[in-house]
Amino acid sequence: MYSDKVMDHFTNPRNVGEIENADGVGEVGNPTCGDIMKIYLKVDNNIIKDVKFKTFGCGAAIASSSMATELIKGKTIEEAWNLTNKAVAEALDGLPPVKMHCSVLAEEAIHKAINDYRTKNGLEPFADKEYVHDHHHE
Amino acid sequence: MEGKRLVYMDHAATTYVKPEVLDAMMPYFTENFGNPSSIYTFSRKSKSAIEEAREKVAKAIGAKADEIYFTGGGSEADNWALKGIAFANKDKGNHIITTKIEHHAILHACEFLEKNGFEITYLNVDENGMISLDELERAITDKTILISIMFANNEIGTIEPIKEIGEIAKKRNIYFHTDAVQAVGNVKIDVKDMNIDLLSLAAHKFYGPKGVGALYIKKGVKIENLIHGGGQERKRRAGTENIPGIVGLGKAIELATSDIDSHNERIIKMRDRLLEGIMEKIPHTKLNGHPEKRLPGNINVSFRFIEGESLLLLLDQSGICASTGSACSSGSLDPSHVLLAIGLPHEIAHGSLRLSLGDATKEEDIDYVLEVLPKIVQRLRDMSPLYETFKHKGETINV
Amino acid sequence: MEGKRLVYMDHAATTYVKPEVLDAMMPYFTENFGNPSSIYTFSRKSKSAIEEAREKVAKAIGAKADEIYFTGGGSEADNWALKGIAFANKDKGNHIITTKIEHHAILHACEFLEKNGFEITYLNVDENGMISLDELERAITDKTILISIMFANNEIGTIEPIKEIGEIAKKRNIYFHTDAVQAVGNVKIDVKDMNIDLLSLAAHKFYGPKGVGALYIKKGVKIENLIHGGGQERKRRAGTENIPGIVGLGKAIELATSDIDSHNERIIKMRDRLLEGIMEKIPHTKLNGHPEKRLPGNINVSFRFIEGESLLLLLDQSGICASTGSACSSGSLDPSHVLLAIGLPHEIAHGSLRLSLGDATKEEDIDYVLEVLPKIVQRLRDMSPLYETFKHKGETINV
Ligand SMILES: Cc1ncc(COP(=O)(O)O)c(C=O)c1O
């Protein structure tokens, strides 16, 4: 069902954990959907020096968190902001269609963490888009 | 990780075919392949093989042989029972009673009937998955033509009060169908004593082949066919008979029901050791389903703060085959309708694990799961923001 | 009589499973038995086995793999096609066109639909069993939602003008289903070229296992499920998959369609020798079905003055397995609806014999039947008052 890349990032997730006194924190999702993602940023000179995550979710959600954190580490805030869920999914060699929303969570969590950082530092938050969650509930 | 080892803990999803069962089937593929409807001597062997299997199924559930009809599986039997009773008795009424925790074969057949003029009442269950006999009685109207309540639930293992339901149905003169796909071979069944009018079963849940099942239809029950055509199965289920499959079903049900007590004793002992070990080693764990009235091989637990799919993937990496909710519903992202019906919040429903033991389960499998599972749960909890919040605040997020 | 010898001349009723087919199936009973819906690695083998089989079926009929849905047999596929199209398209219309010579799986499904608000036109056939394209066109109304016409008839072997029917259906924007249970493996089929929207097949007619079949459903066709439930077969056919059966179907269809021309050449040569021998040795014999457009292995003849069942019994005593009319309808005393539809008087319909050759048929089987059959026919004629009258009056009784 999952690509080798997904399984690798799921089995050996990079950057799991918390950052004490993080410069920015973003938490998205809710347990009703079966997924919550929390991203911690350490920012220095507009560069993401360190990033950690915690995720409650399926294999795709964990792998997306791991890959997304890898992709923004060392990048500028602007570069990180421009990371799309599609790029995360592509870097994982694809996700099953029903699991694409798991990568959306990663993009969303990063955006939230970045704007948390910007707000804390007296900067105008970037305009975020509306996230449509395609989780269907009965 | 632990590598090559394979521990199959998903007997409720499907079982392997026992060698004795396969041996019994073998002569009917290439040798005694004759069409039982044919007139020539050569096909008599197929015909009598089918009748022997029918006797065995009948004996296993306390029915008469001519009340057993072979089908292509459990889902077909369920669909037949529901649609067959509905279409044949629509002049009497259009109301059917079932439960919220039925298998999708029942629930989706009900949805189809709803689209075609029937009304369905879905009974609630309590936190253990038990229906209420009071609620059942209150649900009955003078348009009720069928009560369909599963014998034992496939996810949480709860065994329903079938005999009591049968009495109510009989008293009110309503047909009673039970989906016994999970129960046959695990619970003693006597359709006469329990006043069951229709009962579904599937061979692949008790070490028989896939693609074959049966519907017991009590003599005199008015039912429309689901698969119309040739005169097979006394004109009630068309289609050239799957002789090896039917022979395998017969052999498997004989094996599964001949020594049910001592068989269950062994499984229950292992199951209880596994369950106790899990509860002891893994905090914040909840048992789902009835504490006593449950299938011998069934464990269903929810681990708080973690999600089922990732749990299954890690178990798989250690060679442990398990499931979260029903095997049929994986591929869907919604938490199981059964776990929601017993009142679990979504987040706890998402963290459920079903381990189902079977005849091949050995004591060392239990040891192995007890060694591996706690580590995996801990590993996932260490990644979980819910667990983090819980540890920090000493409480869980309210959903 | 001739005793121990067994000459199986009833391949149209059912076939044995070829050893290569059984070999392919074997690993899926006791070893690779995992439920394909499960998430763990162990069940991947079942899953990919099913997908490989699907590719093979698709290739054999010129479809795409995701247009193939496995069923529990040919009758289920037929019922699904008819009821599924009817229930899903009843907002568009309630009229279905079929023929008088369909298998009972179609005819009785139609009867069920007639009881539930649908109208069916049963097309006539000519003396060879051919439908008329003109009559078909005239039967179409603006309420027609489905045309279901069999590819080849199981009794008389006539092959219908499928491509022409497909063109008419396409032009008028009506779904076209064909029951190809007898055709697959015997006639080349290309569903795209022939504009077929739905096609039924059953493995046990081409050396695959019983109890498994398939329905081809062209992409985009609107169809209701027949068996509702779990999400198997892309949510269209519920039920834990019969993995060995499906694998066997895949292997069998591959073998049956890979070298269809040279295979047919062999069978047709033997069939024609047998037919010519019969016509030469047995007077007052009539060939039923189309003289050219017929299934390679099929012979259907009527011997005047005698009755089919007694003929079969005597053939059986000589070890020859044959049938009179469809195997499914024995047990019924009515003469075959197919033989009546081609205009045979009752008395001649009753005296019909179907011999169907197959891969196991050998030249010496032909010799043997040609030696035995004339004697048996003569023996029965010598007992027949019809024959007596005929001989005395030099003419037949008019019925
Ligand atoms: C033309 C035709 N359609 C349908 C069927 C039904 O197939 P099955 O008996 O496998 O259900 C048969 C065979 O009996 C047949 O010959």
Ligand SMILES: Cc1ncc(COP(=O)(O)O)c(C=O)c1O
């Ligand atoms: C309770 C119950 N009913 C029905 C079914 C359907 O049986 P099958 O998959 O054999 O069609 C199952 C198994 O999947 C089941 O557990």
Ligand code: FES
């Ligand atoms: S986190 Fe919702 S399915 Fe992946």
Ligand code: FES
């Ligand atoms: S003569 Fe016996 S069935 Fe008519």
